[in-house]
Amino acid sequence: MRLRVTSLPVTGRPVATGSHLGRVLDTGPMLSGTFFHPPDHHVAFLYASRADLLRLGALFRLAATSPHSALHVPTPPGPGPMDARTTSLLVARADTGLRPSDWPALRRAPRRTAAPLTVTAPAPRPADRPDDVRRLADRHPARFAEHAGTSFILARPELLFWMGDSLTEAGESVATDREIHRRGESYRNDWVGFFTPEYTDAPMHALCVVAADPIFHHSRRPQQSASDTRTGLG
Numbered sequence: 001m002r003l004r005v006t007s008l009p010v011t012g013r014p015v016a017t018g019s020h021l022g023r024v025l026d027t028g029p030m031l032s033g034t035f036f037h038p039p040d041h042h043v044a045f046l047y048a049s050r051a052d053l054l055r056l057g058a059l060f061r062l063a064a065t066s067p068h069s070a071l072h073v074p075t076p077p078g079p080g081p082m083d084a085r086t087t088s089l090l091v092a093r094a095d096t097g098l099r100p101s102d103w104p105a106l107r108r109a110p111r112r113t114a115a116p117l118t119v120t121a122p123a124p125r126p127a128d129r130p131d132d133v134r135r136l137a138d139r140h141p142a143r144f145a146e147h148a149g150t151s152f153i154l155a156r157p158e159l160l161f162w163m164g165d166s167l168t169e170a171g172e173s174v175a176t177d178r179e180i181h182r183r184g185e186s187y188r189n190d191w192v193g194f195f196t197p198e199y200t201d202a203p204m205h206a207l208c209v210v211a212a213d214p215i216f217h218h219s220r221r222p223q224q225s226a227s228d229t230r231t232g233l234g
Contacts, residue, residue, distance in 0.1 A: 001058040004030065007117040010106065019097035022068035024090075024106065025119065031055060031073050033212075035080035036089045038151050039144070039204040047081045047185075049213040053171030058121035060164030063091045064157040065122055070098055081185070081212055087151045094154045100147035107148075122161075127169040129162055134193070137162075142194045144204040159194055166191070167209065174211045185212040 008024040033049035034056065048056060056073075063071045070092035080086045092098050142155035142163075155163070170188035179186035191207040 001054070001121045002118055003027075003055060003058060003062075003121065004116060004118055006114050008106075008109075008111065008114050019099075019102070020068055021070055021092070021096045021098050021102075024070045024072050025059075025062075025066075025117070026072045026074065026114075027055075027059065028074070029076075032076045034073060035076060035082075035086050036073070036151055037080060037082050037084045038087050038146050040084060042203070042205050044144070044151070044204050044207045045082060045084075045210060046207060047210045047212045048167075048171075050171050050174035050211060050216070053167050053174070053188075053209075053211060057124060057164045057166070057168030057171060060091060060167060061124065061161050062119055062121040062164075063093065064160035064164060067093055067095060067157075070096060081210075087146065087149055089151050089153070091153045091160065093157050093160060094143065095156075096154075098152075098154065100145045100150070100152050103150055103152075104148045107150075121164075124165050124168040125161070127162070127165040133158055133162065137193055141196050144195055144207075146203065155194070163191070163194060170209055170211055174213055174216060177211065177216075180211060180213060180216045184214045184216070185210055 006026040006028055008026060010021050010023055031052045034052045035047045037045040059071050063069060070090055073089040075086050075088045090103065136156070137159055140156050142153055142159050145152040145154070166189055173188065174180055177186045187208060188211050189209040191209060192205065195205050195207065
């Protein structure tokens, strides 16, 4: 999948010593149907439309294969689908060395060197993973943090790629999901295995992925008239 983002170079900007981060890829308004609700009682929620789930999946895979890039998803304008606060989302490989405390200075830096960029994300793989990757997730879970109104997901590349494939699978299932047709939204995954195990003091152990796409709701479909039914039209 090819996607249009804005590339913000990090060269000369204040980041932690030893950081390998070279750029931030900002999605701008592309993901206007995506809302991230940070953890409440250790559980966060990601609401996204079908199109946004497919784009997010591609972008997570891009972050997984980009050792010098971070992905920034800004908060869409207006209220989210839940009666809860929303934050922007920043995703990066753990080995970029990015610290959440670096973000405010990066965000304030001048954008004179920002440039539009077309990126090509790796193709998806089946979302299921072999046991060795699952054991890796158990030993090295993804890290969640929140700082300065932004939520951070920092993880090993194998986990970010897996997350991307999970998002793609969720997006591909939307069109045939009964709950989407009935209610306009549907829980697709809870991502419990990606983060620190349950019953710890960590700020998040589960991220519920919810597909929310009213265009697939039955109320949006054109109604067939009785005369069309009798005559076999439609």
